[in-house]
Amino acid sequence: MTTCDAIDQRSGRAVRLTCADDRIQSIEPLAGAPAGLPVLLPPLVDIQVNGFAGVDFQNDRVTGADLERAATGLAAAGCSRFLLTLITDRWDRMLARLTHYRALRTASPRLTRRIAGWHMEGPFMSATPGFHGAHPPEFMVAPTPARLRELKAVTADDPVLVTLAPEWPEAPAAIHCARELGFHVWLGHTDATPAQLAAAVAAGAEGFTHLGNGCPPTWDRHDNIAFRVLDEPGLRASLIADRIHVSPMLFRLFHRALDASRICYTTDAMSAAGAGPGIFPLAGMQVEVGADGIVRQPGKVNYAGSSLTPLEGVRRAAEMLKKSPKDVWHFFSTQPAQFAGLPPSLVAGAPADFCLLHETAAGSRVEIHFAGEPVREVVWTK
Secondary structure (H helix, E strand, O other): OEEEEEEEOOOOOEEEEEEEOOEEEEEEEOOOOOOOOOEEEOOEEEEEEOEEOOEEOOOOOOOHHHHHHHHHHHHHOOEEEEEEEEEOOOHHHHHHHHHHHHHHHHOOHHHHHHEEEEEEEOOOOOOOOOOOOOOOHHHOOOOOHHHHHHHHHHHOOOOEEEEEOOOOOOHHHHHHHHHHOOOEEEEOOOOOOHHHHHHHHHHOOOEEOOOOOOOOOOOOOOOOHHHHHHOOOOOEEEEEOOOOOOOHHHHHHHHHHOOHHHEEEEOOEOOOOOOOOEEEEEOOEEEEEOOOOOEEOOOOOOEOOEOOOHHHHHHHHHHHHOOOHHHHHHHHOHHHHHHOOOOOOOOOOOEOOEEEEEEEOOEEEEEEEEOOEEEEEEEEEO
16 A cells, blocks of 8 residues: 655645555545645546557557557556547448457456547548548548447447537438437537537537647638637537647637637647657558657648647646646646546546646656556656
8 A cells, every 4th residue: 555645736735645456545635734745636638549659550450569558658648548549541441440459458457447438530521621631531421320320339338539520411410329329529620610510519519629620721811610619619629739730829829719628638649659750650651750740741731640748748738828737737637538428537446547746946847656656757847
């Protein structure tokens, strides 16, 4: 049994965290706490991960060992749970890939703990140039109740997030069906009109995937998909917090336009995340990561995923918003978990995964603890 004294970010009060057998046993108030305690923070959660640490989740040859390497890399970046994301391909291939990954997860206690569910980013999105991004437009198909029931047959009771474009005529009925099946539905890679967005929300759509991306590099200054989403009061939004996919200025503007309860962060990471510059696979393509961390298809201007890691996303978000890391932490932990319908962390009985933030005038130090054991320390200087 191990104990840890800290300031609980949720209450601002000193607590003693007690862990045993890889689980949290209790979080109790601590009287007479000494000064200088670190801040107790929940582990990070990423709802859109296409690959990590050199592993491309779109590759049918991924093994259990490959998945464990990716999960271990995410853990070292503070992320305890993630939605393994499959991007647009032929629908039968996507379902076969998903079946394969579910089998690998079932065979591994570590993967069962880390892969919280699935994000199907496609093939129900726009095939229009600029809006399909790096997704192959030839595989885009309409969302239908029949296809969603096929997805349910594969995923059973697992958490599932489906990103789709609401301009498909079939979209409202498909969204309604998806919600009845227990899926979460977000919109993305779309040029939907305000009326189509409103109809999608009325049918049960909850959010918008990586707002500010999945669209052409230049926008109409009077009417564009970002403006329409901001004007639709019923939508949440995920933001890629890397300073690249969303500029610092636009990042701040999104936070002013959206209520804080409607925002979460994601990496949209692909195989290059946590691996450095180079050439990497993504869904049968070769993409290039420059020294600046930008991921592109060679010779093209649109982005093709990101090389961001979750913990680095917290640091960059805090810098862009000119806040402390603890003030933006919930955008990359409790809020994405809530949006995806995942059980809470930092409660008795939950896995003993947590982070400790030490802040000084010189900067910050983050301790990452998984299964009650220290994994890594990261230092950020001012």
